[in-house]
Structures are given as C-alpha cells and as structure tokens.
Amino acid sequence: MVSLSKLLPGQFGKVVSLNAERAVDQRLMALGLLPGMVVKVVRRAPFGDPIALSFGGIEICLRDIEARDILIDIAADCPVPRPRKKL
Amino acid sequence: MSEAGQARVVLVGNPNTGKSTLFNALTGLRQRVGNYPGVTVARKSGTCELADGQKVELVDLPGLYSLAAVSPDERVVVDALLGRVKNERVPDVVVVVCDATNLLRNLFLAAQIAELGLPMVIAVNQMDAAKTRGIEIDGPLLSYRLNGVPVVLLSAWKGEGITEVRRAVATGLRQKSTFPTVTWPDAIAKAVATVALAAERDTHQPVPGALAQRLLFDTAPTIAEAIGWTAEAREVPIRQAREQVRSSGLNPPAAEPMVHYARLREILEGVVRGVSRETATVAVDAILLHRIFGPLCFAAIMLGLFWSVFALAKLPMAWIQQGVDLTKAFAASYLVSTPMLQSLVADGVVGGVGAFLTFLPQILILFLFVGILEDSGYMARAAFIMDRLFSWCGLNGKSFVPLLSGFACAIPGLLSTRTIEDPKARLATAFTVPFMSCSARFPIYALMCAAFIGPRYGAFWESVAMVGMHVVGLAVAVPTAFILTRFILKVRPAPFVLELPRYQMPKPRDVIWRMWQNASEFVSKAGTLIFAITFVVWALTYFPRDPAVAERVRAESPQMNAEQVEARVQAAYVEQSWMGRFGKSVQPVFDPCGFDWKLTVGVLASFPAREVIVSTLGITYSLGEGSDANSEDLRSAMREAKWTEGSRVDTPIFTLPTVLALMIFFALCSQCGSTVATLAQEAGSWRWAAASFVYMTALAWIFATAVYQIGSKIL
Ligand SMILES: Nc1nc2c(ncn2[C@@H]2O[C@H](COP(=O)(O)OP(=O)(O)O)[C@@H](O)[C@H]2O)c(=O)[nH]1
Ligand SMILES: [Mg+2]
Numbered sequence: 001m002v003s004l005s006k007l008l009p010g011q012f013g014k015v016v017s018l019n020a021e022r023a024v025d026q027r028l029m030a031l032g033l034l035p036g037m038v039v040k041v042v043r044r045a046p047f048g049d050p051i052a053l054s055f056g057g058i059e060i061c062l063r064d065i066e067a068r069d070i071l072i073d074i075a076a077d078c079p080v081p082r083p084r085k086k087l
Numbered sequence: 088m089s090e091a092g093q094a095r096v097v098l099v100g101n102p103n104t105g106k107s108t109l110f111n112a113l114t115g116l117r118q119r120v121g122n123y124p125g126v127t128v129a130r131k132s133g134t135c136e137l138a139d140g141q142k143v144e145l146v147d148l149p150g151l152y153s154l155a156a157v158s159p160d161e162r163v164v165v166d167a168l169l170g171r172v173k174n175e176r177v178p179d180v181v182v183v184v185c186d187a188t189n190l191l192r193n194l195f196l197a198a199q200i201a202e203l204g205l206p207m208v209i210a211v212n213q214m215d216a217a218k219t220r221g222i223e224i225d226g227p228l229l230s231y232r233l234n235g236v237p238v239v240l241l242s243a244w245k246g247e248g249i250t251e252v253r254r255a256v257a258t259g260l261r262q263k264s265t266f267p268t269v270t271w272p273d274a275i276a277k278a279v280a281t282v283a284l285a286a287e288r289d290t291h292q293p294v295p296g297a298l299a300q301r302l303l304f305d306t307a308p309t310i311a312e313a314i315g316w317t318a319e320a321r322e323v324p325i326r327q328a329r330e331q332v333r334s335s336g337l338n339p340p341a342a343e344p345m346v347h348y349a350r351l352r353e354i355l356e357g358v359v360r361g362v363s364r365e366t367a368t369v370a371v372d373a374i375l376l377h378r379i380f381g382p383l384c385f386a387a388i389m390l391g392l393f394w395s396v397f398a399l400a401k402l403p404m405a406w407i408q409q410g411v412d413l414t415k416a417f418a419a420s421y422l423v424s425t426p427m428l429q430s431l432v433a434d435g436v437v438g439g440v441g442a443f444l445t446f447l448p449q450i451l452i453l454f455l456f457v458g459i460l461e462d463s464g465y466m467a468r469a470a471f472i473m474d475r476l477f478s479w480c481g482l483n484g485k486s487f488v489p490l491l492s493g494f495a496c497a498i499p500g501l502l503s504t505r506t507i508e509d510p511k512a513r514l515a516t517a518f519t520v521p522f523m524s525c526s527a528r529f530p531i532y533a534l535m536c537a538a539f540i541g542p543r544y545g546a547f548w549e550s551v552a553m554v555g556m557h558v559v560g561l562a563v564a565v566p567t568a569f570i571l572t573r574f575i576l577k578v579r580p581a582p583f584v585l586e587l588p589r590y591q592m593p594k595p596r597d598v599i600w601r602m603w604q605n606a607s608e609f610v611s612k613a614g615t616l617i618f619a620i621t622f623v624v625w626a627l628t629y630f631p632r633d634p635a636v637a638e639r640v641r642a643e644s645p646q647m648n649a650e651q652v653e654a655r656v657q658a659a660y661v662e663q664s665w666m667g668r669f670g671k672s673v674q675p676v677f678d679p680c681g682f683d684w685k686l687t688v689g690v691l692a693s694f695p696a697r698e699v700i701v702s703t704l705g706i707t708y709s710l711g712e713g714s715d716a717n718s719e720d721l722r723s724a725m726r727e728a729k730w731t732e733g734s735r736v737d738t739p740i741f742t743l744p745t746v747l748a749l750m751i752f753f754a755l756c757s758q759c760g761s762t763v764a765t766l767a768q769e770a771g772s773w774r775w776a777a778a779s780f781v782y783m784t785a786l787a788w789i790f791a792t793a794v795y796q797i798g799s800k801i802l
Contacts, residue, residue: 020340023157023307024582029344030153031584032192046378047475050484052587057189059368059587061471063478066582 004039004070005051011078012040019069024062028070032056039072094143094260095176096135097167099200100184101193102150103588105212109184109243110147113252138254146178149505152192154199155305157582158508162309168203169298171313180259182208182252187217187224187240188589190359191351198347201266203297208237208259210252215242216589223360232354234265244594267354269346274335278303278328285324290316303328304343368464368589375468385472388465392456393494393557400448407448411441427632431625439621439702440614446526446698447609453495453526454605457488458598464590471587480565481572483509483583486516490564493523494557497762499605501769508582515571517769518779519564521762524557524754527698531753532556534701538722539746552750559754563786616761620699624692627666628707636660661707666692670707680752680788681745681795683730690752697758744798748791756787 001016015037018025032055033039039055050063098106110116114133135145148167149160156165170177181200185193190211197209211224230238237255241248271279283299292314294302301310302325311321332339374380415437422429460466466488474484485507493500500520507513532553541549637656644652661667670688677687685707693700701721708724728740757763757780767776 018341020338021306022582023155023305024584026155026304026306026340026344027152027157027582027584029341030155030195031586032195032344032348034341034344034348043372043376044378045471045475046376046381047472049475049478050471050583052376052471056192058192061474061484061583061585061587063474063583066584 001071001073003068004041004053004072005064005067007041007072007074008080009041009043009051011074011080012038013072013074013078014038016071016073018071022066022069024066025069028060028062031058031060033070038075093134094141094179095146096143096180096182096256096260097146097148097178098182098184099148099164099168099196100150100210101152101186101189101196102586104150104184104186104193105243106150106184107147109182109210109212109241109249109252110145112243112246112249114145135256136253137257137260138250139257141257141260143179143256143260151196153196154301155307156309157307158506158513160505161508162313165301165310166313168200168205178205180208180256181205182210182256182259184210184212184243187211187213188220188222190224191348191355194351194355195344195347197266198269198351199343201264201268202300203295204264204268206259206262206264207266208239208252208255209233210255211238211240212243214240214248215245221361225358225360229354229358232358234267235262236266237262267350269350271346272335272337272342274332274337275303275339275342278331278339281328281331282324285328286314286316286321289320290314300343303332304340306340371590372468372587375465376471381472385469388460392453395456396449396452396494400452403448404445407441407445411437411445415441427629430629431622434702434705435621435625436618438705439625439699440618443527443617443696443698444610446529447606449526449529450495450609451602451606453492454499454602455598457492457495458601459593461488462591462593462598464588467585467587470585474583478583480569481512481515481576482519482568483507483512484585485583486512486519489516489520490523493520493525495605496525496527496609497521497523497759498608498765501762501765504769508584511572511576514576514770514775515568517766518571518775519568521757521759521766521779521783522560522564522567522755524560525759527696527759528556528753530698530701532750534704534721535746535750538725539741539743543743552747556750556754559751563755567782617696617698620692620695621702624666624699624703627669627692628661628664628688628703630664632660633663636663667707677788679796680748680791681740681742681799682749683728683740685728686740686745686749690756693753693758695758695760697753697756700753742799743802744795747798748795751794752787752791754787755783755790757783 002013004015007013015033015035017035018029018033020026020029033053037055039053042052042054042059044051045061048064050061051067052059052061053067054060098110100106110131110133113135116131116133132144132146134142136142146167148164151161151164154165154168156162166172167175168178168181183193183197183200185197194209197207200207209229211226211229214224217224224240226238226240230236237258239248239251239255241252243249279296279299282303283294283296286294286299286302294314298310298314302316302321305311308318308321311318311325329339332342375384415433418437419429419433422432457466460469470484470487472484473487477483477486486504488506489500489503491500492503497520500523501517504513504517504520507516536549536552540552636659640656640659641652644655647655662671666688667684670684670691673691674682674684674687677690682690685704688707689700689703692703704725705721708721708728725741726739730736730738730740763776763780766779767773770776
C-alpha cells in the first residue's frame with residue numbers, strides 16, 4: 001500500500017482509503033474516486049505539481065499534498081516506469 | 088422576469104455538460120458557453136415554451152459536482168434548489184443535464200437532488216460525442232429503472248432532442264418526484280434525525296432531512312453557514328452524530344457517495360453499453376502537457392495572444408481614431424458659432440468617449456483568444472501547467488483565467504474568480520486582478536512612449552517601456568498575493584480539484600457570441616460612465632468663464648499674433664477654472680512624483696475611470712484643443728510644457744523621470760470606479776474594496792515618487 005503521490009506517471013492501482021475528513025476527498029468521492037476504484041497517474045504537470053489522474057473515464061488534476069492521504073494498492077500488472085530524471 | 092403563476096424550471100448539472108447551450112436552445116436567448124468549468128458564474132433566467140404551450144421560467148445555474156458546496160458559485164445552486172433565494176420558492180422541476188460520455192458520475196448529483204424530493208427530468212446531453220466514442224445509452228430503460236422519471240437523450244448543440252425536452256419538462260411538471268430515494272443504513276438515518284433536531288432548535292427554522300444530510304456529511308461548513316447555524320452551536324451535535332455513524336462502522340462523508348454509487352451502478356446496468364474509445368485528447372495532451380514542450384507551447388500561445396492584441400489591433404484602432412477625429416472636426420466646425428457647445432461636444436464628449444472606444448479592437452481580440460482557448464479545452468490545461476507557479480504565493484491554477492482576462496479589463500476577470508473554491512485564493516486573486524495592465528491603461532502608455540521615449544531613445548526602448556509597464560503590475564501582484572495569503576487572510580484553504588475536459592474544435596458561434604457580449608458591455612460603459620465623467624471633467628475645466636480673464640491676457644500680450652493670444656487666453660481660463668484651482672491646491676501632494684498642477688488635474692480626473700487621462704491632458708495642455716493619444720498637437724504641447732514656478736522654473740516638466748513616474752503611477756493606481764464596485768460585490772464587503780483602493784493608490788504614489796526622486800538624482 002502506498003500513497004497516491006508516490007505513484008509514477010503511468011502507474012495505476014486500486015484505491016484503499018481516502019482521508020474522509022477533508023473537503024478535497026469529499027469532492028473526489030463525489031467524482032467517483034471511491035475505495036476499490038482503479039486510478040491511474042497520467043502525468044505530472046511540467047513544473048512537478050499537480051498530478052493528473054484518470055479514473056472512471058475522466059481526467060482530473062490534484063495537488064501532490066492532496067494526493068498524499070489517498071492510499072493505493074498498486075496493481076500487480078502495473079508497469080514500473082523509469083523514475084523521472086531531475087531536471 | 089417570472090410572472091405570477093409561471094412554473095420555475097432550473098437547469099442543474101456538472102460543469103461543462105451543456106446546460107447553457109440547452110438554455111439557449113430552449114429560450115432563444117444567448118448565454119455564454121465554454122468548455123471550461125465556471126463559464127456561467129451567476130444564475131440567468133429566461134422564458135421557455137413547453138410542448139403543451141405552457142410558458143415557464145427557465146433558470147440556468149452554474150455547474151457543480153455535488154451538493155456538498157464549497158465555492159460561491161456552487162452555493163448559488165444549492166440555495167436555488169433549497170428555495171433559499173429571496174422572493175423565490177423551490178423550483179417546480181429540476182432538469183439535471185448529464186454528459187452522455189460520463190453518465191454514472193453525472194447521475195450522482197441527480198441522486199443527491201432526489202433526496203431533496205424535487206420533481207426531476209434527466210437530460211442526457213452530448214449524445215453526438217458519446218456516439219463518436221462508441222457509447223450507447225438506453226433512455227427508456229433508464230427511465231424505467233428510475234421509476235418513470237422522464238429521460239431525454241439529446242445533443243443540445245446540434246439542436247437534436249430539444250422538442251423532446253419541452254415535452255419531458257411538461258410531463259415532469261405534472262409528476263411528483265419518483266426518482267428512487269436511498270434507504271439509508273439505520274445509523275445514518277438516526278444521525279440525520281439528530282442533526283435535524285439540533286439544527287431546528289438552534290436556528291428556529293424547519294430543517295428538512297435532505298438539508299440535515301448535508302450538515303452531517305459535508306466537511307465544508309458552507310451549508311451550515313448558509314442556514315446560520317454557528318460554529319459553536321453546531322460543533323457538539325454534529326460531532327456526536329458523526330460519532331454515532333462511525334461506531335456503526337461507517338464513515339460519514341464516505342458513506343454518502345458509497346451508497347449512491349453502489350445503487351447507481353445497479354441502475355445503469357445494461358443502460359450504458361459500449362466502451363469509451365480513446366480520443367485524440369490523450370495524444371494532444373502528450374504534447375501540450377509535456378514537461379518541456381508543454382511550457383514552450385504555453386509561452387508561445389501567450390506570446391501569440393499578446394502580439395495579436397497589439398499588432399492586429401493597430402489597424403482597426405487607427406480607423407476608429409480617424410472616425411473620432413472626423414466626428415470631432417465636423418462637430419467643431421458645425422458648432423463654431425457657439426464656443427461653449429463646441430467645446431463640450433468636440434473636446435468633452437467626442438474626445439473623451441472616442442479615446443475610450445479606440446481600445447475596442449484590443450478587447451475584442453483578447454476575448455476572441457480567451458474564447459477559443461476556453462472552448463477548445465486548453466484553458467484547463469493552462470491552469471494545470473500554471474498551478475505550480477501560482478501556488479507558492481497562495482493563488483492557484485484557476486487564478487490564471489481571471490488574471491489573463493484582467494489584461495483586457497478587470498471586471499470580467501473579477502467575475503471569473505467565482506470558480507475558485509479556495510476562499511483564500513479567490514480573495515487574493517480578486518485583489519491582484521486590478522493590477523493587471525488593462526487596456527484602459529494603454530492610452531497613457533502609448534502617449535508617453537510616442538511623445539517622449541520613442542523620439543529620444545528610439546523604437547527599441549519604446550517597446551521595452553511598453554512591455555515593462557505590462558510586467559510591472561504582475562511583478563507587484565505576486566508579492567501582494569503572497570503577503571495577503573500568508574499573513575493577512577485567515578481563512579481555511581480549500582481543495583484544488585480541476586477536471587481536464589476533452590479537447591474539441593472551438594465553435595465559432597459560441598466564441599463570437601462571447602466576444603460580442605464583452606464588446607457590448609465595454610461600449611455601454613463608454614456610453615454611460617465614461618460619458619458622464621468626461622462631461623463633469625469638461626465642465627469643471629471650462630467654468631467659470633469670466634470675460635475679465637480674456638481681457639487681462641489680451642492686455643498683457645499686445646505684440647503677439649491672434650492665434651498665440653487665443654492660446655494664452657484658453658490657458659488662462661483652464662488655470663482659473665474649478666479644476667485648475669483644485670489641481671493647484673492638491674499639486675503639493677504629487678510634487679514628489681514630479682507632477683505639475685496640470686498632470687495633477689489629469690490624475691485626479693482619472694480616479695473614476697483611468698482612460699479619461701488622455702482627453703484630460705488634452706484639455707489642460709493643448710489649451711482646449713481636445714486631443715487623443717495620436718494627436719501631434721498634444722505631444723508637442725507637452726514637450727514644450729515648462730514649470731512656471733518653484734525651483735524647477737523654466738525647465739521642461741516632461742523629463743524622463745516624470746514620464747516614467749507617470750506611467751508607473753497609472754500602472755499601479757486604483758483608478759476605476761467599476762472595478763472597485765465589482766471588487767466589493769465579489770469580496771462581499773466594502774472593506775475589501777476600500778483596502779484595495781488605498782493599497783493600490785498608496786503603492787502607486789510611493790513607486791512614482793521613488794522613480795522620480797531616484798531618476799532625478801541619477802540623470
Ligand atoms: N459535442 C457536444 N458538445 C456540446 C453539446 N452541448 C454543449 N456542448 C459543448 O460543451 C461545452 C460546455 O457547454 P456549456 O453550455 O457552457 O456547459 P455548461 O457548463 O453546462 O453550461 C461547450 O464547449 C459546448 O459547445 C452537445 O450536444 N454536443
Ligand atoms: Mg454554463
């Protein structure tokens with residue numbers, strides 16, 4: 001189980017839990033990001049933050065600190081992309 | 088708008104589903120649409136005829152994902168649904184507009200609205216887009232599963248299915264709410280009842296179950312604040328109710344979407360068929376959001392935008408200028424027998440309003456670009472790219488659109504701050520928008536550069552000064568936002584969640600309509616506010632007209648030719664006019680900036696609307712000749728202007744330090760009545776508007792003084 005912010009672009013996994021005390025997470029859940037849902041990190045913004053996620057056929061962006069509290073079970077068949085080089 | 092007895096129908100749905108497009112199709116009105124969340128920032132209503140000939144009031148509302156409202160535009164919707172708007176009852180039918188490409192998520196909102204017990208119509212829009220993506224929807228089956236709630240499949244933009252909507256709304260009006268409501272787990276049902284009781288006790292008003300659900304589930308206190316349940320009063324009951332829910336193994340905020348989504352999945356079983364095929368969006372994003380090409384493309388788009396605003400607008404601006412000059416000349420020759428009327432019409436009205444209208448092409452081009460960027464779907468990507476650069480000073484990616492619009496005019500910029508959920512970032516954005524170099528600042532820059540910087544230092548430095556003036560506001564805005572969000576604003580931060588819509592071809596119809604609307608607002612401002620200010624400034628500069636003044640001047644200068652004498656007479660009149668006297672008495676305040684009394688008059692007259700500066704300078708320097716930024720008379724009159732008293736007597740007024748100080752002053756000063764009023768409205772209090780006014784004006788004075796004083800020492 002890892003935090004969503006630790007996923008590299010291209011990686012995906014199942015949502016285990018969100019921090020339901022925060023308004024962000026309530027918004028995400030309204031959008032369908034619920035435990036059990038598969039979520040993929042599509043990319044990071046060019047300057048490193050926020051990250052673009054795709055789930056349930058939509059793409060949304062979310063800041064790194066807000067992704068930190070979302071725990072993910074990385075899928076077994078998930079590709080392991082090369083970590084992005086520091087510019 | 089609404090007549091007594093007319094039914095009220097509201098359009099609700101996620102952002103970007105096509106509510107405004109449907110509104111336009113149903114009412115025949117033209118409401119702004121765009122492929123960017125938050126294009127509709129306030130409610131708008133019109134009349135719509137139903138299939139049975141009945142006329143109803145139709146209301147277009149901003150988009151939202153959930154009734155758990157955070158931002159003000161989301162609250163507008165919740166208030167409308169709860170009937171909490173003054174003089175308005177709850178809607179008779181709610182049309183939930185859904186995006187066919189994402190029905191499940193769109194129905195979540197419908198399920199929440201069903202809890203309110205309102206009759207509903209489900210309008211599944213963008214069926215054309217769904218088809219191209221390989222998605223099929225079984226409308227009758229969905230309606231059956233929803234207990235007979237009318238379901239319409241349509242393409243609002245193509246005009247397909249609009250008649251069916253008219254029919255469905257008529258049906259909906261005759262029905263009660265049939266959308267199957269949720270049977271909540273016992274613990275939640277009990278907790279909702281407890282919260283409802285406590286809230287009723289504290290706020291002395293009925294709190295229906297749907298409202299109590301919001302109080303129990305929502306992490307943001309928007310709804311509690313809306314019904315006036317204070318933080319102290321609600322803290323204990325809400326915490327206890329949530330404890331109750333938790334002890335049964337459920338998590339209050341998570342329970343709501345879990346229950347709804349689980350049920351909606353069952354309802355949609357077999358209704359939605361086909362898998363969504365990947366579209367071009369992914370491929371385009373691979374370039375436009377690439378970590379190297381992304382920012383490059385962004386920079387190129389912005390450069391192209393600003394280049395177009397300045398370069399492409401040149402020609403039409405020259406045409407308008409010629410038109411204004413011709414009108415002025417015609418008016419002057421026509422009214423030559425009545426000097427006062429001649430001065431009023433030529434100098435005051437045509438000069439002042441004309442100088443303002445010259446900037447219409449720039450506004451049009453900027454909004455053309457903003458429209459194209461929004462409708463194509465790029466604006467959300469721009470926010471995604473820019474968020475990092477904005478977040479360190481407390482703003483966020485969504486501040487980008489308001490700030491960009493601010494380069495045309497602060498008003499639309501301020502209005503678009505409503506889409507920012509985070510109250511801190513929203514206020515800070517609203518506070519910084521007026522610093523963006525709006526087109527009304529352009530005339531004074533153009534005049535100063537063309538009259539002084541260009542001739543003396545060449546075209547290169549002229550453009551440097553021009554660009555510099557556009558950057559200076561931004562440079563001040565960033566630290567302002569930083570200080571504001573770090574040390575002054577004590578409000579809780581809200582999430583930055585932004586949907587990236589799929590790309591689409593911008594629709595010329597929508598883009599041009601958008602441009603046209605902004606233009607007509609601009610023109611109507613010219614016709615009202617600017618007209619009024621120009622008139623007042625003209626009157627204050629023209630009166631009083633004591634003939635003794637003219638006689639005295641004529642007696643003092645017998646050896647001059649008639650033209651020179653006439654010029655001196657006009658100058659003497661201006662000097663002893665109300666405005667001249669006032670300017671002279673206030674001049675000491677602006678003396679450290681290097682402004683003489685005539686410039687002081689210009690600065691003071693520009694407080695209601697800064698664009699009047701050029702015509703005012705025309706009145707004060709060109710001796711009643713009435714001028715504009717391109718007028719050679721005004722430029723040479725200003726070049727020849729000299730100090731008439733004090734230590735600088737007989738040296739030119741317009742030295743480089745004064746010119747720069749004047750431009751900086753206009754770059755930073757709060758000189759726009761409509762901006763101040765709009766800021767007060769958006770920030771919800773006059774205190775903010777007053778703070779902005781004082782801050783900007785003080786900053787302008789300090790910077791202008793610093794530039795003049797340091798500049799005079801060095802040069
Ligand atoms: N393909 C397609 N696009 C549509 C349709 N209706 C609206 N749109 C587009 O969806 C975007 C959002 O429309 P708008 O009416 O502003 O949505 P609102 O935010 O719900 O008011 C715009 O770019 C519209 O052109 C439709 O029926 N089909
Ligand atoms: Mg809209």
